[in-house]
Structure formats: C-alpha cells, structure tokens
Amino acid sequence: MKNKYVFTGAFLVFIIIITVVIGVVSNKKDKPENESTEVVASFYPVYVIANNLLDGIDDVNLQSLSEPKTGCLHDFQLTPEDMKLLEKADIFIINGSGAESFMDKIISDCEGITIINGTEGIEGEEELLMHAWMNPIKYLMETENISHGLIDALPQYTDEIERNYKSYIKKVMGISVSKSKFPIFACNDVILFSEAFEPFAEYLGLNVLLTVDLDEEREVSSAEVKEVIDAINANPGIFIMVDEVYGKKLAETVKNEVEVKVYYIDPLTRGELTDKNYYIDKMNENIEILYTEGQ
Ligand SMILES: [Zn+2]
Numbered sequence: 671m672k673n674k675y676v677f678t679g680a681f682l683v684f685i686i687i688i689t690v691v692i693g694v695v696s697n698k699k700d701k702p703e704n705e706s707t708e709v710v711a712s713f714y715p716v717y718v719i720a721n722n723l724l725d726g727i728d729d730v731n732l733q734s735l736s737e738p739k740t741g742c743l744h745d746f747q748l749t750p751e752d753m754k755l756l757e758k759a760d761i762f763i764i765n766g767s768g769a770e771s772f773m774d775k776i777i778s779d780c781e782g783i784t785i786i787n788g789t790e791g792i793e794g795e796e797e798l799l800m801h802a803w804m805n806p807i808k809y810l811m812e813t814e815n816i817s818h819g820l821i822d823a824l825p826q827y828t829d830e831i832e833r834n835y836k837s838y839i840k841k842v843m844g845i846s847v848s849k850s851k852f853p854i855f856a857c858n859d860v861i862l863f864s865e866a867f868e869p870f871a872e873y874l875g876l877n878v879l880l881t882v883d884l885d886e887e888r889e890v891s892s893a894e895v896k897e898v899i900d901a902i903n904a905n906p907g908i909f910i911m912v913d914e915v916y917g918k919k920l921a922e923t924v925k926n927e928v929e930v931k932v933y934y935i936d937p938l939t940r941g942e943l944t945d946k947n948y949y950i951d952k953m954n955e956n957i958e959i960l961y962t963e964g965q
Pocket of ligand 1 (some may be wrong): 801
C-alpha cells in the first residue's frame with residue numbers, strides 16, 4: 671500500500687514537472703528564436719550611436735522613435751503609434767538628463783522594456799548633459815555607456831558590439847584633429863542662439879556670455895533682441911553661433927542692427943537614418959566652419 675502512495679506521489683511530481691516544462695516552452699513561443707530583437711532609439715543623436723554599435727547584427731531591428739528630422743525632443747508629444755512601437759520594443763535607448771521629457775509615461779506603461787540611458791553616470795551639469803553629444807568628449811562617454819547597455823541586454827553579440835565600438839570611437843577621436851586647427855580668436859566670448867551649443871562651446875573652451883534658447887519654434891521678444899545687441903556692443907570681437915532652422919531670423923535681425931560675425935552650426939539632430947557617419951562628418955564641419963571663416 672505504502673509503495674502505491676509513493677508511486678502516485680512520484681507520478682504527480684512528474685506531471686507537475688511536465689506541466690512546468692510545457693509552460694516554459696509555450697511562453698517562449700511569444701518570442702520565437704528567429705524573431706528579431708526590437709531596439710528603439712529616442713532621437714537622431716542616440717540613433718546614430720546605436721546604428722554604429724549594432725552594425726552587421728542582422729537579427730536586431732533598430733528604429734527611431736521620432737522622425738530623423740525632428741531635432742530635440744523638448745516639446746515632443748508621444749502619439750498612440752509611438753506607444754505601440756515602444757510597447758513592442760525590447761530595448762529603448764535615450765540620451766537621458768531630461769532630453770526626453772516623456773520618460774515617466776514609458777516607465778509606467780511599457781513594462782519589461784530595458785532602458786539604456788546614454789548620459790547615466792557622466793559627470794557634469796544636467797543642463798549640459800541634455801545635449802551631451804555636442805561635446806565630443808561627452809559623446810565618447812555616451813557611446814561607451816550605450817555599448818555597455820547593449821552588451822548587457824544582448825550578451826550573445828558581445829564580440830560584434832565591442833568590435834563596432836572600437837572602430838566607431840576611433841573615428842570620433844579623429845574629431846580632435848579638427849579641433850587642433852581651431853583658431854585662437856582675438857575674443858573668446860560667444861553668444862549662442864541655441865542651448866544645444868553650450869556643450870560645443872565647452873569643448874572648444876569658449877566663454878558663453880549669453881544663450882538665447884531657440885531650440886524649438888518660438889517668438890523672440892524685443893527685450894531679448896536688445897540684450898543680444900547690448901552684449902555685442904559691450905564685447906567687441908564677440909561672435910554668434912546659430913542653428914539655421916530656428917535662429918536665422920534672429921541672426922538676420924541682429925545683423926541689421928550691429929556688425930557681428932555669425933557662424934551657422936549644425937546641432938547634429940537632423941539627418942538620414944542610413945547615414946552612419948553623420949555625426950563625425952558634421953561635427954568636423956562645425957569645427958572647420960569656425961576654422962576657415964574665423965581667420
Ligand atoms: Zn535641445
């Protein structure tokens with residue numbers, strides 16, 4: 671009799687084990703092995719980093735949350751389509767430091783998503799880290815952070831990601847060659863017509879006297895125009911860095927009033943998704959503009 675109970679007990683344990691195994695297998699069916707890993711980058715600067723790091727890895731599908739011509743995400747509103755994209759995503763790559771104002775919603779609504787924060791742990795003011803990519807040194811750190819995040823999330827591609835990381839940072843470090851040609855201006859003071867240029871000025875060792883924050887479409891008050899003109903008059907030799915998309919109108923207004931040199935700088939937030947070299951090429955160009963026209 672006793673043996674019969676032992677046998678029944680063992681049989682029940684066997685059934686339970688089989689049930690658990692079948693459960694695990696059928697759970698896995700939600701994500702078959704041949705289905706790709708979905709990676710979403712919040713906007714263009716972090717998309718370019720991810721696109722370089724994931725180069726040649728075919729079963730990882732990288733998409734951009736915002737259109738590649740959106741620019742910064744300061745006034746970005748998530749659409750239902752955006753939420754659908756993120757709900758399906760395995761990994762979401764962000765710049766962090768407040769660049770993505772909608773993160774609370776992602777954290778509460780997209781359970782199980784792995785968030786890779788590019789500026790996490792980088793020392794510096796949050797205001798500057800919000801546009802960290804505009805300082806190539808911070809950009810290197812951000813690239814390193816994202817490569818670590820991707821390796822943690824996709825350990826099966828460690829070798830590929832490490833190889834891509836090494837080859838990409840070599841190119842980024844080449845930007846310092848452009849910087850070494852950077853002229854010593856008679857006046858190191860600068861006025862910025864975009865908050866995004868503050869880390870760029872930091873990289874170049876320029877002294878930011880005034881920032882007019884034109885990072886998105888908005889009206890400029892006459893008081894702001896006056897403040898710019900007063901700063902130019904008080905600091906002979908001062909120059910202005912302008913994002914053509916949002917700052918050209920103010921630059922033209924100012925130039926009508928007072929003589930000043932204006933440099934059009936690319937905030938590196940708007941390019942083609944297929945262009946892996948956009949950051950390198952345009953950052954070099956940004957420095958070259960100051961070099962060639964600054965003579
Ligand atoms: Zn911005």
